Amino acid sequence: MKRLQLQRWSSSVLSSRARTGGRLQRHLYSSNRFQSTASNPLPSESDLAGEQSTASSGSTPFLKFTKRQLPSPPVQAARESAKLAALHARLYLPSRLPLETLARCLVDASADPDPQFNNTSLALLGNDLLSNYISEHIVCTYPRLPLTVIFAAVYAYIGPKTLAAMVREWGVEHAAFPGGEVDPGLLQFKRVAPGTDISAEPIRGTTRPNEDQTTWRRSITSSVVYDNEYGDPVMAPKPPADPSGSSPQPPVTAEQASCSLVRAVMGAIYLHAGRLAAKRFFEQHILSRHLNLSELFNFSQPVRDLARLCARENYEQPVAKIISETGRKSRHPVFVVGIYSGKDKLGEGVGGSLVEARSRAAVAALKGWYLYSPLEVRVPSSTEEPGAAPWKPVYVDLGEVIV
Amino acid sequence: MPLKGIRTVTAARNGVGAFILQCKRLDFHYCDWAGSSRGMVSFLKHSLPAFAKENPQIEIRVSPRPHKHPVIKGHYINGREKAVCVRNLEPEQILQKANLLKEASGEKLKRTKKPVTSINESVRGIWSPYHGDLRTI
Numbered sequence: 392m393k394r395l396q397l398q399r400w401s402s403s404v405l406s407s408r409a410r411t412g413g414r415l416q417r418h419l420y421s422s423n424r425f426q427s428t429a430s431n432p433l434p435s436e437s438d439l440a441g442e443q444s445t446a447s448s449g450s451t452p453f454l455k456f457t458k459r460q461l462p463s464p465p466v467q468a469a470r471e472s473a474k475l476a477a478l479h480a481r482l483y484l485p486s487r488l489p490l491e492t493l494a495r496c497l498v499d500a501s502a503d504p505d506p507q508f509n510n511t512s513l514a515l516l517g518n519d520l521l522s523n524y525i526s527e528h529i530v531c532t533y534p535r536l537p538l539t540v541i542f543a544a545v546y547a548y549i550g551p552k553t554l555a556a557m558v559r560e561w562g563v564e565h566a567a568f569p570g571g572e573v574d575p576g577l578l579q580f581k582r583v584a585p586g587t588d589i590s591a592e593p594i595r596g597t598t599r600p601n602e603d604q605t606t607w608r609r610s611i612t613s614s615v616v617y618d619n620e621y622g623d624p625v626m627a628p629k630p631p632a633d634p635s636g637s638s639p640q641p642p643v644t645a646e647q648a649s650c651s652l653v654r655a656v657m658g659a660i661y662l663h664a665g666r667l668a669a670k671r672f673f674e675q676h677i678l679s680r681h682l683n684l685s686e687l688f689n690f691s692q693p694v695r696d697l698a699r700l701c702a703r704e705n706y707e708q709p710v711a712k713i714i715s716e717t718g719r720k721s722r723h724p725v726f727v728v729g730i731y732s733g734k735d736k737l738g739e740g741v742g743g744s745l746v747e748a749r750s751r752a753a754v755a756a757l758k759g760w761y762l763y764s765p766l767e768v769r770v771p772s773s774t775e776e777p778g779a780a781p782w783k784p785v786y787v788d789l790g791e792v793i794v
Numbered sequence: 795m796p797l798k799g800i801r802t803v804t805a806a807r808n809g810v811g812a813f814i815l816q817c818k819r820l821d822f823h824y825c826d827w828a829g830s831s832r833g834m835v836s837f838l839k840h841s842l843p844a845f846a847k848e849n850p851q852i853e854i855r856v857s858p859r860p861h862k863h864p865v866i867k868g869h870y871i872n873g874r875e876k877a878v879c880v881r882n883l884e885p886e887q888i889l890q891k892a893n894l895l896k897e898a899s900g901e902k903l904k905r906t907k908k909p910v911t912s913i914n915e916s917v918r919g920i921w922s923p924y925h926g927d928l929r930t931i
Contacts, residue, residue, distance in 0.1 A: 473853045473854065473855075474853050476850065476853075477818065477819075477850065477851055477852060477853040479850075480850035480851040481814055481815060481818070481851035482812070482814075483812055537797050537799075539797055539798055539799035540797070540799040541799075542799055543799025543800055543801050543802070544799070546799075546801050547801065547802050547803060547804050548804055550801070550803070552803045553803045553804055556803060556806065557806070559871075560806050560808070560814060560871060561814060561871075562814070562818040562871040576853075621801075674811060675811035675812040676811055676812055677804075678811065679807060679810045679811025679812070680804035680805060680806055680807060680811075681804060681805040681806075681807050681810075681913055682802070682804040682805070686800065686802065687799050687800050687802065688797065688799070688800070689797065689798040689799070689800050690796070690797055691796055691797070691798075692796055695796075696796055696797070714924070714925070715924040715925070716924075717924065725924065727924045727925070741924070791797065792796075794796045
């Protein structure tokens with residue numbers, strides 16, 4: 392087995408075919424790539440037959456000749472890959488999404504800088520769809536959520552860590568190195584060299600003005616304007632050095648490549664199978680994941696926040712009362728404290744001291760307020776379907792308490 | 795900042811939305827010469843195409859393994875693999891073994907004492923000694 396592989400490597404390194412990388416030849420091969428792209432999903436029967444006959448007659452040896460020089464697998468290889476077909480079936484992708492496009496989704500920009508053969512455009516569309524669907528779902532289901540928690544919830548559903556976990560759970564394997572001879576069913580990207588410190592330097596070149604003033608306060612409301620859907624800074628678009636878009640891209644981590652795969656699959660489904668299929672894919676693969684929203688809150692001064700909230704909503708001032716206690720003079724006392732506004736109990740908490748129990752009770756009261764959810768939730772994108780009922784405005788809250 | 799959001803990751807619930815079959819690849823190894831592979835060769839010739847068509851989500855590889863007993867190997871999404879030796883078995887028995895590998899989750903076999911587990915919190919709540927009709931002694 393080892394000897395076989397050695398022969399294969401040696402042939403690729405030593406043979407005269409592989410070394411003929413002249414400028415003119417490369418130009419010829421690159422123009423040859425444009426013969427077919429993935430965006431032509433359903434050719435007619437006669438077209439298929441014609442293509443096959445030409446492929447079998449003339450272009451097969453040529454294809455073998457150029458395969459190792461291509462940065463990503465050729466389009467024709469998608470039909471021959473068992474891995475790719477299995478992935479298509481495993482994800483229940485609609486049959487209108489062709490294997491060629493799925494193969495294109497698996498090619499990251501770092502593997503193939505050509506925008507006609509990598510997944511950048513599909514991932515861009517898919518990311519917009521994902522963030523649109525998830526943010527409308529969160530905002531309509533929980534209209535009172537504070538903005539920081541909305542950002543955290545969006546991050547939990549479609550953040551890079553979640554998307555990378557999804558790719559792992561889909562059973563997508565990573566190619567060791569991208570290339571034309573690689574199976575198109577593998578995720579292809581150029582890896583960051585091991586030992587590279589990714590978050591070493593501060594982020595520069597964002598869209599936010601005065602980004603070098605690190606001591607200036609960055610309000611959470613300004614993230615709506617300047618930052619992305621998770622509240623992270625957005626990098627300003629750089630003018631491409633090469634107008635054809637084929638300049639080599641920097642290497643990426645496996646997490647980034649996985650993100651672009653999920654987003655690209657979403658975008659590809661939207662393009663090939665339409666809005667309904669994209670929405671179904673979103674519901675089945677992303678919305679069905681479990682997230683406990685009440686664990687996303689991190690209060691620093693819950694008692695003060697609750698007092699301000701009651702003042703804003705014209706409730707009576709909250710009063711903490713002991714409901715029951717045990718072992719006050721022992722080593723492990725337990726206090727059960729309720730917070731009351733007039734006669735209404737807003738929340739209840741248990742703690743080892745009176746202060747702890749009171750703050751827990753305040754947290755429970757605040758969560759009860761912020762996690763309000765209307766009974767019948769409808770999202771704006773549900774009106775896009777033909778024959779849908781007209782849109783009725785949803786409940787809009789004043790927002791979180793500003794302290 | 796008075797209130798911060800905590801970043802977490804959503805937990806997958808396979809089967810709540812889409813169900814992803816955990817077996818991603820089945821390798822069939824056979825020997826052309828040895829008698830213990832007779833059933834396996836017949837299985838590969840007659841039943842495997844139908845099995846592959848029924849399970850498009852599994853990648854199937856067939857490769858010879860000369861002078862060895864026939865083996866089916868399942869590769870799973872969690873990274874583990876399971877191998878079943880199918881020497882001297884009939885094609886129907888081999889199909890049963892292939893189905894067994896297909897339906898497995900890839901985890902090590904464990905005795906399940908509590909068949910139902912849930913990440914949802916209890917609807918009823920947990921009994922508390924500090925609530926209700928408290929009696930003092």
